[in-house]
Amino acid sequence: MPTIEDVAANALRALIPPPRIRLSDWIEANVSLPEGVSAQPGPVQLWPFQREISDAIGDPLIERVTLVKPVRVGFTTLLTSALASFVANEPAPILCLLPAESDCRDYMVSDVEPIFAASRAVADALGDDRDEGERNTLLSRRFPGGSLKVVAAKAPRNLRRHNVRILFIDEADGMAATAEGSPILLAERRTLSFPDRKIVLGSTPVHEETSHVLRAFAQSDARIFEVPCPSCGAFAEILWQHIVWDEGLPDTARWKCPHCRAEIAERHKPAMVAAGQWRATRPEVQGHAGFRLNALVSLHANASWARLATEFVGAKDDPSTLQTFVNTILGQGWRADGEELDDEALAARGEAFGLSAVPAEVLALTVGCDVQHDRLELTFVGWTEDGAALVLGHRVIWGQWDEPETWAELDTLLKQSFPHALGGRLGIDAAAIDAGDGTTMHTVTAFCQPRTRRKVLAIKGAPGNRPMIERAGSKTKTGARLWIVGVDTLKTMIFGRLGRGASVRLSADLPRVWFEQLASERAVTRYQRGQPVRSFERIPGRRAEALDCTVYAFAARQIVNPDWEARRAALALRSPATTSKAPVLQSSWMRR
Numbered sequence: 028m029p030t031i032e033d034v035a036a037n038a039l040r041a042l043i044p045p046p047r048i049r050l051s052d053w054i055e056a057n058v059s060l061p062e063g064v065s066a067q068p069g070p071v072q073l074w075p076f077q078r079e080i081s082d083a084i085g086d087p088l089i090e091r092v093t094l095v096k097p098v099r100v101g102f103t104t105l106l107t108s109a110l111a112s113f114v115a116n117e118p119a120p121i122l123c124l125l126p127a128e129s130d131c132r133d134y135m136v137s138d139v140e141p142i143f144a145a146s147r148a149v150a151d152a153l154g155d156d157r158d159e160g161e162r163n164t165l166l167s168r169r170f171p172g173g174s175l176k177v178v179a180a181k182a183p184r185n186l187r188r189h190n191v192r193i194l195f196i197d198e199a200d201g202m203a204a205t206a207e208g209s210p211i212l213l214a215e216r217r218t219l220s221f222p223d224r225k226i227v228l229g230s231t232p233v234h235e236e237t238s239h240v241l242r243a244f245a246q247s248d249a250r251i252f253e254v255p256c257p258s259c260g261a262f263a264e265i266l267w268q269h270i271v272w273d274e275g276l277p278d279t280a281r282w283k284c285p286h287c288r289a290e291i292a293e294r295h296k297p298a299m300v301a302a303g304q305w306r307a308t309r310p311e312v313q314g315h316a317g318f319r320l321n322a323l324v325s326l327h328a329n330a331s332w333a334r335l336a337t338e339f340v341g342a343k344d345d346p347s348t349l350q351t352f353v354n355t356i357l358g359q360g361w362r363a364d365g366e367e368l369d370d371e372a373l374a375a376r377g378e379a380f381g382l383s384a385v386p387a388e389v390l391a392l393t394v395g396c397d398v399q400h401d402r403l404e405l406t407f408v409g410w411t412e413d414g415a416a417l418v419l420g421h422r423v424i425w426g427q428w429d430e431p432e433t434w435a436e437l438d439t440l441l442k443q444s445f446p447h448a449l450g451g452r453l454g455i456d457a458a459a460i461d462a463g464d465g466t467t468m469h470t471v472t473a474f475c476q477p478r479t480r481r482k483v484l485a486i487k488g489a490p491g492n493r494p495m496i497e498r499a500g501s502k503t504k505t506g507a508r509l510w511i512v513g514v515d516t517l518k519t520m521i522f523g524r525l526g527r528g529a530s531v532r533l534s535a536d537l538p539r540v541w542f543e544q545l546a547s548e549r550a551v552t553r554y555q556r557g558q559p560v561r562s563f564e565r566i567p568g569r570r571a572e573a574l575d576c577t578v579y580a581f582a583a584r585q586i587v588n589p590d591w592e593a594r595r596a597a598l599a600l601r602s603p604a605t606t607s608k609a610p611v612l613q614s615s616w617m618r619r
Contacts, residue, residue, distance in 0.1 A: 049078075049081075049082050049085065050081045050084055050085025050086075050112055051078040051079075051081045051082050051085075053085075053112055053116070054073060054081060054105075054108040054109075054111075054112065055070060055071055055072060055073060056070075057111070057112075057115070057146055057147070057148040057149070058070070058071045058107075058108045058111050058112075058142065058146045058149070059071065059142070059145040059146050060104065060142060060145065061141045061142070061144070061145040071104065071108055073101075073105070074100075074101060074325075074326055075300050075301050075302075076100070076252045076300065076303060076305070076320065076324055077100075077101060077105050079250075079318075080092070080094060080318050081105055081108070081109060083316040083318075084109045084225070085109070085112065087223065088314065089225075089315070089316050090224060090225065090226065090314045090315065091225075091228070091243075091247070091314065091315040091316070092227045092315075092316050092317075092318070093227075093228050093229070093240065093243040093244050093246075093247050093315070093316070093318070094227075094228070094229035094230075094240075094317075094319075094320070095229075095230070095232060095240050095241065095317075095318070095319040095320065095358050096229050096230065096231055096320055096358060097231060097320060097321050097322040097325075097355055097356050097357065097358040098231065098322060098355045099322045099325045099327045099329060099330040099356075100320050100324075100325050100327075102197075102229055103134075103138055103197075104142075106195060106197060106227070106229065107138050107139055108142070109195075110123070110139065110175065110195065111142065111143060111146055111148075111149040113173075113193050114143070114149055114152050114153065114173070114175065115148045115149050115151075115152040117193075118152070118170060118171060118172030118173035119172065119173045119191075119192040119221075120173055120174050120189070120191040121173060121174065121175045121176070121191060121194075122176050122177075122178065122189055122191040122193070122195070122214065122217065123175070123176070123177040123178070123195045123196075123197065124180055124186075124194070124197070124202075124210065124211070124214045125177065125178075125180065125198065126179065126180050126181070126198050126201035127179050127181055127201075128179040128181070128182075128500075130198070131177045131178065131179050132166070134177060134197075135165055135166055136165075139175075139177070152170055152171070153170045166178065176189060176191075180202040180205075180211075180214075181203075181205070182205075186210065186214055186217060189217050190217055190218075190220050190221075191217050191218055191221075191224075192221040192223065192225065193224070193227075194215065194217070194218050194225070194227070195227045196211060196214065196226070196229070196230075197229055197230070198231065199211055199228050199229070199230040199239040199243075200230045200232055200233040200234075200237075200238050200239055200240055200492070201230070201233070201492055202492075203493075211228070211239055228240060228243050231355055231358065232354060232358065232359060232361075233360065233361065233492060234360055234361055234362075235359075235360030235361060235362045236360075236362070236552050237560060237561045241360050243317070244317045244319060246312070246315060246317075247309070247312060247315040247316060247317025248307040248308070248309045248310060248311075248313075248315060248317055249307065249309045249312075249317050249319070250306060250307045250308070250316065250317060250318050250319070251264045251305070251306055251308060251319055252264065252303055252305055252306075252318075252319075252320060252324055253303060253304060253305075254300055254303040255299060255302050255303070256284040256287060256289065256291065257289075257291055257295045257298070258284060258287050258289035259286050259287035259289065261284070261287070262303075262304070263284065263285050263286060265282055265323040266321070266323070267321070267323065267357050269282055269283050269284070270282060270283075270323065270332055270335075270336060271283050271290065272333075272336050277333060277336035277337040277339070278333045278336075279333070280293070280331075280332040280333045280335070280336035281332065282296075282323075293333065296324075296326070297326060300324055300326060303324070305318065319358065320358055321357050321358045321359075322356045322357070322358070323335065323357075335356055338352060338356065339352055339356075344530065345414070345530045346523025346524055346526060346530075347519075347520040347523055347524060350523065367546070367549040367550070367566075368522060368525060368545065368546035369546065370542040370543045370546040371542075373525065373533060373542045373545060373546060374539060374542040376533050377533055377534060377536075377537065378532055378534060378535055379535055380417065380419065380532075380534055380535075381419050381420050381534040381535070381536035382407055382419050382420040382445045383445070383446065383536075384446065384448065385409060385419060385445050385446065385447045385448060385453050386417065386448055387447070387448040387449050388411045388412075388415070389410065389411060389419070389447075389453065390410065390411065390412055390453075390589060390591055390594045390598070391409065391410040391584070391587055391589050391594070392407060392409050392410070392419070392445070392453050392454065392456055393408050393410065393455070393456055393457045393458065393459075393580045393581075393583035393584045393587060394406070394408075394441065394455055394457075394458040394459070394579075394580055394583065395408070395458075395459050395575070395576040395578060395579025395581070395583065396437070396458060396459065396460040396461065396576065396579065397461050397572045397575045397576050397579070398428060398460065398461050398464060398467050398471060399428070399572070400427065400428050400466075400467075401425065401426070402423055402424060402426065403423070403424040403426075403428075403433065403437055404421070404422070404423050404424075404572045404573075404576055405422045405424070405437075405440070405576060406418065406420075406421050406541075406573060406577050406579075406580050407419045407421070407422070407580070408581065408584070409453075410584055410587075412591045415531070415532065416524070416530065416531045416581070416584075417531075417532045417533075417534070418532070418533050418534055418537065418577065419445075419534050419536075420534055420536055420537065421537055421538065421541050421573065421576070422440065424436045424437055424440065428466075428467050428470060429467075429470060434470070434474050437474070438474075438478075441455055441458055442454075442455075443455070447598050449598040449599040450598065450600075451597060451598035451599065451600070452598075453598065456482065456583075456587045456589065457482035457483075457484070457583040457584070457586055457587050458481075458482065458583060459484050459486045459496075459510070459579040459580065459582050459583040460474070460475060460484065460485055460579070461487075461488070461575065462475075462485040462486060462487055462509060463487040468485075468487075469503075469507075471485045472503060472507030472508075472509070473507070475507075476507055476508070479508075482583070482586060482587070484510045484583065484586070485507065485508070485509055485510065486509065486510045486511070486512045486579060486582065487499070487509050487510070487511055487512065488511075488512045488514040488575075488578070489511050489512065489513060489514065490514060490515050490562055491513070491515060491562075492513075492515070492516065493511070493513030493515070493516055494511075494516070495513050495517055495520075495582055495585050496510055496511070496512050496513070496582040496583075496585045496586065497510065497511050497513075498510055499511050510582075512578065512579065512582040514563075514578055515561070515562055515563060517582060518548065518550075518563050518574070518578060519550070520581070521577060521578065521581060522550065540573075541573045542573075543569060543570075543573075544569065544570050544571055544572050544573030544574055545573045545574050545577060546566075546569075546574075547565060547566055547569035547570060547573075547574050548563040548564060548565055548566060548569075548571060548574060549563065549564060549566060550562075550563055551563070551564050
């Protein structure tokens with residue numbers, strides 16, 4: 028017969044909740060990666076630096092988790108595994124916020140569905156939806172006690188009607204403010220009715236001054252991952268400034284300990300990372316765990332120090348590729364210098380080449396066309412195999428936008444080819460024509476539609492952090508197809524490349540006013556609905572046709588994929604044309 032002491036002890040034990048299993052342990056015991064999702068299918072094996080991140084996500088005392096992430100550190104797998112844990116162990120309304128609709132579909136099809144199906148505990152928890160009042164869809168799943176919805180930040184209406192306890196936000200820096208405000212803040216408001224809410228925000232940072240994830244990290248306990256030096260034993264974060272290699276030999280990359288200055292070879296990295304630990308640099312902050320990573324600690328085969336050093340050498344001379352390296356590999360925000368162009372300095376860089384003498388290294392040609400009511404303006408940009416851009420010339424076709432003769436002249440000009448230094452003639456590979464003016468849109472799309480095979484595209488510029496060019500999701504009222512050009516993205520790239528000089532070269536044939544128009548805008552950061560937004564604004568008193576044309580020509584380059592060797596051979600073998608040259612349209616106005 029149990030004693031009074033035994034009864035009291037059992038009663039006391041009943042009041043104490045059982046020990047909570049760490050989320051990292053649950054993931055490794057229950058989540059599997061199927062073939063096609065991972066290069067290493069089977070049960071998930073978390074890397075050492077992933078374990079504390081996952082445990083913070085599963086910790087009920089931590090309300091917010093922020094992750095500043097590069098690529099190649101397995102965040103998508105970690106995010107999906109955490110989702111699986113909530114579905115199986117803490118069913119609740121769950122919302123995943125991604126930048127665009129296509130991101131949502133791809134995430135559900137490529138990650139969520141196959142991983143959930145391969146993980147028995149999650150598949151059992153999802154059960155059968157036939158008795159549910161609401162039918163499952165591609166982006167919405169219901170399960171006993173909760174639901175999972177994956178929505179796009181671009182449409183504010185997606186965030187209505189949802190009250191959620193668990194909120195996952197991925198690629199926050201790819202989300203722009205909408206007419207209703209910041210989609211991130213709108214999504215967070217949907218969690219206010221739950222005192223035990225969980226908000227997980229992760230992103231690769233883009234621009235330092237407007238980064239959502241960097242701003243959130245600054246409000247957290249700001250943890251960094253430090254590893255022990257095999258030589259002195261001191262802990263330090265592996266940073267890019269401590270990666271060194273022999274002159275001209277990035278394959279020899281190694282880490283120099285900031286404490287003892289010993290140079291540590293790549294072969295020591297797995298043991299260093301396994302013994303690594305997270306350190307909170309702001310331990311006074313409670314309830315908000317922040318993690319900052321870079322790809323230098325990744326154990327992925329494609330993230331060796333030698334591989335990353337080689338990528339850096341190839342990217343460092345072009346601001347657009349260097350920014351990609353800084354954002355995606357180092358996990359840092361980009362801060363660009365020289366955000367306003369100097370037209371005098373640009374004009375002084377003119378070189379002796381042009382449409383009448385295309386240099387040998389130029390193997391592709393694109394055109395950007397700006398439509399004004401009394402003229403069409405065109406900038407011609409040549410492209411080398413290594414990605415350099417040579418602005419070869421600018422033309423103006425005078426005529427009213429609604430006169431057939433104006434468009435006939437444009438058609439003739441777009442069919443022209445130009446004498447090439449290798450002996451042949453180079454034609455136009457693609458042209459982007461502005462259809463953003465509501466007045467001229469129908470005329471532009473009517474001109475472009477029958478010329479689609481020639482890659483003559485009707486485009487419309489859109490601000491914000493967008494792809495350089497993408498096909499519009501729907502057709503116009505007349506049934507035409509538009510392409511959307513991310514003008515701010517392209518202007519950022521063009522301004523950066525012009526600052527370096529070598530990756531954008533300019534013809535001396537360009538009229539002086541063209542340079543003034545190229546330098547017609549400056550990059551600024553403004554606050555909209557309380558959120559910093561980076562954009563470009565016009566310098567008072569300047570016209571911007573040359574800048575617009577250049578942006579459109581750069582956009583057109585994104586849809587051109589030449590066979591460089593075949594193009595070079597064709598230009599070298601083709602006999603110079605003996606026929607009379609077509610008239611070249613020039614403007615005295617552009618030379619004022």
